[in-house]
Amino acid sequence: METDKDIKCKPRGFHCTLCNVHIPNMPSLDQHLKGKRHNMISSARSTRKTQGECSVYVSGIKPEISQTDIAAYFEQFGPLSDIIMDKDNGFFAIVQFSEANSVEATLSCVEHQLKGLKLRVKPREKKDFKLTPDKKTNDPQHIFDRLKPNLCQQASVDAQMQHVVQQFQLGENEKKARGLVVQLLQEVFIEFFPDSQILPFGSSVNTFGIHNCDLDLLLDIENTKVFQARAKSTTEQAGEGMSDDGHSEDSILSDIDLSSASAAEVLDLVAAILKRCVPSVYKVHVVRSARLPVVKFHHRKLNLQGDISVNNRLAVRNTCFLQLCTGTEDRLRPLMYTIRYWAKQKWLAGNPGGAGPRLNNYALTLLVIFYLQNCEPAVLPTVDQLKDMACEEEECMIEGWNCTFPSQPIAVPPSKNTQDLCSLLAGFFSFYAKFDFASSIISVREGRALPITDFLSQNKEEEVMQEEQPPKTQHHSPKLGPLNLLDPFELTHNVAGNLNQRSQRNFQRECQEADKYCHCLQYQHKSTKGKPWGLVRLFTPHGNVPHSKTHQPTISIPFNSVSLPEELRSQLHMAGDGFQLLWFQKVCSAVEEVFQTVLKCHLTRTDSVHGEDSAVVGAAEEMETSTASLNTSINSCDSTESSVSTSMAGVKRSLSSDSDPSVSPQGKKLRLGKRGRPELPPWTCVLKHIVWLGRRKVRWELNKDTETRPEGSCLQVESQVTAHIIEKEPELKEALEFKIQPQVVGGTESTKAVLKFEPTSDKTGVFQDFFHFLEAFLPKMVETLLEIQTGSA
Numbered sequence: 014m015e016t017d018k019d020i021k022c023k024p025r026g027f028h029c030t031l032c033n034v035h036i037p038n039m040p041s042l043d044q045h046l047k048g049k050r051h052n053m054i055s056s057a058r059s060t061r062k063t064q065g066e067c068s069v070y071v072s073g074i075k076p077e078i079s080q081t082d083i084a085a086y087f088e089q090f091g092p093l094s095d096i097i098m099d100k101d102n103g104f105f106a107i108v109q110f111s112e113a114n115s116v117e118a119t120l121s122c123v124e125h126q127l128k129g130l131k132l133r134v135k136p137r138e139k140k141d142f143k144l145t146p147d148k149k150t151n152d153p154q155h156i157f158d159r160l161k162p163n164l165c166q167q168a169s170v171d172a173q174m175q176h177v178v179q180q181f182q183l184g185e186n187e188k189k190a191r192g193l194v195v196q197l198l199q200e201v202f203i204e205f206f207p208d209s210q211i212l213p214f215g216s217s218v219n220t221f222g223i224h225n226c227d228l229d230l231l232l233d234i235e236n237t238k239v240f241q242a243r244a245k246s247t248t249e250q251a252g253e254g255m256s257d258d259g260h261s262e263d264s265i266l267s268d269i270d271l272s273s274a275s276a277a278e279v280l281d282l283v284a285a286i287l288k289r290c291v292p293s294v295y296k297v298h299v300v301r302s303a304r305l306p307v308v309k310f311h312h313r314k315l316n317l318q319g320d321i322s323v324n325n326r327l328a329v330r331n332t333c334f335l336q337l338c339t340g341t342e343d344r345l346r347p348l349m350y351t352i353r354y355w356a357k358q359k360w361l362a363g364n365p366g367g368a369g370p371r372l373n374n375y376a377l378t379l380l381v382i383f384y385l386q387n388c389e390p391a392v393l394p395t396v397d398q399l400k401d402m403a404c405e406e407e408e409c410m411i412e413g414w415n416c417t418f419p420s421q422p423i424a425v426p427p428s429k430n431t432q433d434l435c436s437l438l439a440g441f442f443s444f445y446a447k448f449d450f451a452s453s454i455i456s457v458r459e460g461r462a463l464p465i466t467d468f469l470s471q472n473k474e475e476e477v478m479q480e481e482q483p484p485k486t487q488h489h490s491p492k493l494g495p496l497n498l499l500d501p502f503e504l505t506h507n508v509a510g511n512l513n514q515r516s517q518r519n520f521q522r523e524c525q526e527a528d529k530y531c532h533c534l535q536y537q538h539k540s541t542k543g544k545p546w547g548l549v550r551l552f553t554p555h556g557n558v559p560h561s562k563t564h565q566p567t568i569s570i571p572f573n574s575v576s577l578p579e580e581l582r583s584q585l586h587m588a589g590d591g592f593q594l595l596w597f598q599k600v601c602s603a604v605e606e607v608f609q610t611v612l613k614c615h616l617t618r619t620d621s622v623h624g625e626d627s628a629v630v631g632a633a634e635e636m637e638t639s640t641a642s643l644n645t646s647i648n649s650c651d652s653t654e655s656s657v658s659t660s661m662a663g664v665k666r667s668l669s670s671d672s673d674p675s676v677s678p679q680g681k682k683l684r685l686g687k688r689g690r691p692e693l694p695p696w697t698c699v700l701k702h703i704v705w706l707g708r709r710k711v712r713w714e715l716n717k718d719t720e721t722r723p724e725g726s727c728l729q730v731e732s733q734v735t736a737h738i739i740e741k742e743p744e745l746k747e748a749l750e751f752k753i754q755p756q757v758v759g760g761t762e763s764t765k766a767v768l769k770f771e772p773t774s775d776k777t778g779v780f781q782d783f784f785h786f787l788e789a790f791l792p793k794m795v796e797t798l799l800e801i802q803t804g805s806a
Contacts, residue, residue: 018030019031019032019055020042020046023035025037026038026041026042027042029045029051031051031054031055031058032045032050032051032054038785040785040786040789043709044789057142058142061142062142064094064109065137065139065140066113066116067094067109067110067111067112067113067115067116068107068108068109068110068116068137069107069108069110069116069119069120069134069135069136069137070105070107070134070135070136070137070138071083071087071105071106071107071108071125071132071133071134072104072105072132072133073130073131073132073133074104074105074106074127074130074132075104075130078127078128078130080096080098080106080288080289082127082128083096083098083106083108083127084096086125086127087108087110087119090110090115090118090119090122091110091111091112091114091115091118091119092110092111092112092115093108093109093110093111094109094110094111095109096108096109097109098288107137116136119134120134120135120136122134153357153358154554157358157552157553157554160177160180160552161545161549161552163176163180164176164177164547164548164549164552165539165540165543165544165545165546165547165549167539167547168539169435169539169547170434170435170438170536170537170547170548171347171433171434171435173547173548174347174348174350174351174434174435174438174548175347175434177347177350177351177354177548178346178347178350181223181224181350181354182222182223182350183217183222183223183224183226184224187224188217190315190317191213191217191228191315191317194228194312194315194317194319195211195213195228195230197291198211198230198291198321199211201286201290201291202232202283202286205282205286206232206234206237207236207237207240208236208237208239208240209232209233209234209236209237210232210233210236211230211231211232211233212230212231212233212329213228213229213230213231214229214230214231214325214328214329214331214332215227215228215229215328215332215375216229216374217229218332218336219332219335219336219339220335220336220339220346221335221339221346221349221350221353221374221378223350223353225316225317227318227319227320228317228318228319228320229319229320229322229328230319230320230321230322231321231322231323231325231326231328231329232279232283232321232322232323233323233326234271234279234323237271238271238272241270241271241272242272269282276305276306276322276323276324277299277301277306279323280299280301280306280307280308280321280322280323281299283308283321283323284297284298284299284308287308287310287321293312293313293314293315294310294311294312294313295310295311295313296309296310296311297309297310305322305324305325305328306322307320307321307322308320308321308322326411326412327411327412327414327416327500327502327503330409330411330416330502331375331500331501331502333418333420334396334416334418334501334502335378337399337418337419337420337422337425338382338393340421340422341393341422341425341427342385342392342393342428344392344434344437345381345382345385345392345393347434348381348385348434348437348438348441349378349381351434351438351548352377352381352438352441353374353377353378354552355527355548355551355552356372356377356520358552358553358554359519359523359554360519361516361519361520361523362374362376362377364511369511370511370512370513370515370516371511371512371516372509372512372516372520373508373511375508376498376508376509379455379457379498379500379501379508380445380455380498381441382457383455383456383457383460383498384440384441384444384445385437386457386460387444387460387461388430388432388437388440389430390428390429390430391428391430391460392428392430392432392437393428394425394460395457395458395459395460396418396457396458396459396460396501396502397458397459397460398460399417399418399419399425400415400417400418402418402419402424402425403417403418403419403420403424404419407419407420411502412503414502414503414504415502416502435536435537438531439528439531439532439536441524442524442525442527442528442531443524443528443531445520445521445524446521446524446525446527446528448462448521449462449764450495450496450497450517450521451465451495451571451572451573451574451764451765452464452465452466452572452592452593452764453465453497454467454468454491454497454499455496455497455498455499456499457498457499457500457501458499458501458502458504464589465493465497465574466585466586466588466589466592467586468490468491468493468497468574469574469577469582469583469585469586490505491504491505491506491507491510492507492510493507493574494507494509494510494511494512494513494517494573495512495513495514495516495517495518495571495573496509496512496516496517496520497509497510514571514573518569518571527551530550530551535547535550536550536551565769565770565771566769566770566771566784567767567768567769567770568767568768568770568787568788568791568792569765569766569767569768570600570604570765570766570767570768570791570792570795571764571765572593572596572764572765572766573796576796577799578799578800581596581599581799581800593757593764594757596757596764596766597755597757597766599799600755600766600795600799601693601755601766602798603794603795603798603799604753604755604766604768604791604795605696606728606798607791607794607795607798608696608698610728610732611728611731611732611735611794612700612704612735613702613704613735613736613739614698614699614700615698615699615700615701616696616697616698616699617696617697618693618694618695618696618697693755693756695752695753695754695755696752696753696755697750697751697752697773698750698751698752698753699748699749699750700745700748700749700750700783701744701745701748701749702738702739702742702744702745703738703742703745703779703783704735704738704739705782705783705786705787705790706738706782707738708731708734708738711734711737711738712730712734715730715733715734715737727794727797728794728797728798728801731794745777745779746776746777747774747776747777748774749772749774749775749777749779749780749783750772750773750774750775751770751771751772751773751774751775751780752770752771752773753768753769753770753771754768754769754771755767755768756769768791770784
């Protein structure tokens with residue numbers, strides 16, 4: 014297989030030559046081979062190989078030879094798939110056939126002539142597929158190395174932030190060049206779409222643009238639709254021929270009815286115009302899989318990438334909103350440039366190819382604005398407050414959304430906040446280091462965090478709203494994820510909906526690290542010895558920072574509202590502010606089930622403690638975990654900040670094997686751990702077999718035999734796999750024994766169940782392998798069991 018050639022064995026792990034990544038072990042290798050990135054690149058390689066085998070290179074042509082002429086000539090050898098023309102010089106073309114046999118027929122012809130020209134036709138050059146990043150003007154490491162000494166020379170952090178703006182912002186020449194491209198496209202498209210407009214939006218015009226940023230454009234064809242309707246009406250009255258406007262009915266508008274055409278159909282037409290009529294434009298293709306489909310293109314001479322959309326009027330309005338914010342508050346631009354560059358250096362923002370699990374620039378911008386809305390006093394007003402400042406002439410409704418705000422910054426009262434840039438930057442990291450993302454919906458419109466419980470049961474409410482509201486005003490609830498950030502105008506759009514759990518954790522962890530650094534003298538005071546200080550340390554990539562000490566093995570099971578079954582979502586919605594403890598009980602019950610039923614561990618729990626902590630634990634045990642007392646419990650837990658050290662020694666008793674998993678561990682008493690976090694007494698686990706090795710092979714062997722194929726849920730499948738391994742494999746010479754301390758984290762951090770592992774007897778040295786297996790296996794099984802338990806409750 015070709016995949017086998019991509020993987021090279023190394024002394025420590027593996028290396029994928031296709032993706033150019035290092036893989037530490039076999040489980041990670043299996044996960045990588047199944048991953049979206051590897052399969053996407055592999056598919057691109059196969060497509061590129063197929064295209065090469067079905068293409069020929071044609072030279073000897075002249076600029077007056079059109080693409081249509083070439084297509085008409087080579088169609089005699091077989092159906093064509095695509096033709097790539099050299100529009101700038103007109104010296105060559107690549108003709109791609111639908112079948113490889115057509116290439117043989119073309120090359121077998123001794124002589125090719127077209128309009129008196131003798132064409133030279135040869136096979137397309139075959140090149141090895143290599144994953145290479147897009148060529149940029151400057152390498153990121155080179156940019157940082159050049160920026161570092163200049164930052165160290167500045168007198169203050171404020172001066173450093175202003176210097177970052179000067180280094181990265183779009184220059185006047187770049188703005189003029191982009192303006193010329195917009196003007197060129199306007200002149201071309203108005204010939205095909207009368208009265209249309211090309212409107213730039215995004216980074217190029219929202220005051221946050223950087224060198225080489227994309228040029229985002231909207232082709233506004235609303236006026237063209239009116240023109241087309243009027244032209245049709247006139248043509249029907251006057252008969253065939255010319256309309257009163259002087260446009261022939263044989264124009265490009267005759268081929269498509271804009272009032273009923275889909276965005277994809279219009280974009281196909283836009284792509285054809287770009288390919289054939291706009292000089293220096295190449296690499297034109299339609300991206301239909303995007304949330305809002307676009308046509309992507311490159312401008313060769315300006316080394317500029319661009320997108321054209323036809324139904325993104327809200328994005329243009331968002332750009333005007335950001336322009337208003339920067340016009341109102343001078344501190345916003347240096348703060349935004351600094352945080353964006355920090356996020357890029359830490360790999361938190363910027364998705365290669367436009368898709369990925371990292372923050373996009375717009376989401377990061379809204380996070381900064383939301384923080385500034387919550388400063389004391391506020392630096393920026395909320396969108397609702399801006400709406401009240403607008404006059405009647407400035408009222409704006411787009412697609413049913415209220416997008417009203419003042420058109421001029423002078424209408425917005427200045428902020429009473431006098432903090433300098435240095436303090437605001439440190440405050441940003443502190444704000445999100447403690448933010449509870451899992452239980453909050455960030456609303457820039459209201460300037461506050463909305464409780465996620467208000468959104469958990471909106472599916473049923475939407476069914477009622479659909480009966481009461483007309484179809485044009487129906488708005489669905491936003492897609493919930495690890496980080497929920499509502500667009501300020503399109504309130505059903507989660508701008509950070511592409512983030513996965515790892516991306517959200519990385520963002521908050523980096524904010525916590527930055528928050529710690531901002532309390533050091535190295536952040537605020539310039540080094541007298543020329544050492545890195547201020548922003549330099551913040552911008553330093555992880556590869557240049559010494560690794561911290563290894564922490565206790567920990568598995569986090571995050572609260573993920575998206576994966577919860579509908580019944581459990583309703584229960585958590587009813588619990589209100591106390592949903593964390595109810596969810597924590599369900600998770601602990603599922604964890605017990607995984608270790609006992611699935612992995613066949615002997616599981617016991619420590620029920621009592623001794624020493625000075627007994628009084629604290631006794632008081633904490635008064636916190637019953639019933640749903641009726643959840644609200645009181647969570648409030649008391651969040652307000653407690655004292656550090657309590659709880660002994661893990663005590664009397665062990667076996668867990669009830671016939672207990673209802675949906676009820677357990679409600680019979681257990683919650684206690685307070687460090688920082689007042691609610692936690693259950695620790696489990697002690699004993700494992701006698703290596704049940705994690707060969708599971709995939711055993712599962713495949715069981716499934717291929719229909720007579721022994723497990724029926725039912727994933728729980729039954731995995732339990733049978735474990736039983737088969739125990740039956741076939743010998744016991745460990747010395748059983749593995751370890752402790753698990755569960756606790757729920759919430760309030761000041763994203764809600765999650767944290768399981769801390771501590772090996773107590775590992776004479777055979779298998780704990781690390783077992784823990785690595787649990788990191789991926791345990792969260793997935795808990796997610797499955799939550800659905801099973803809820804359904805059977």
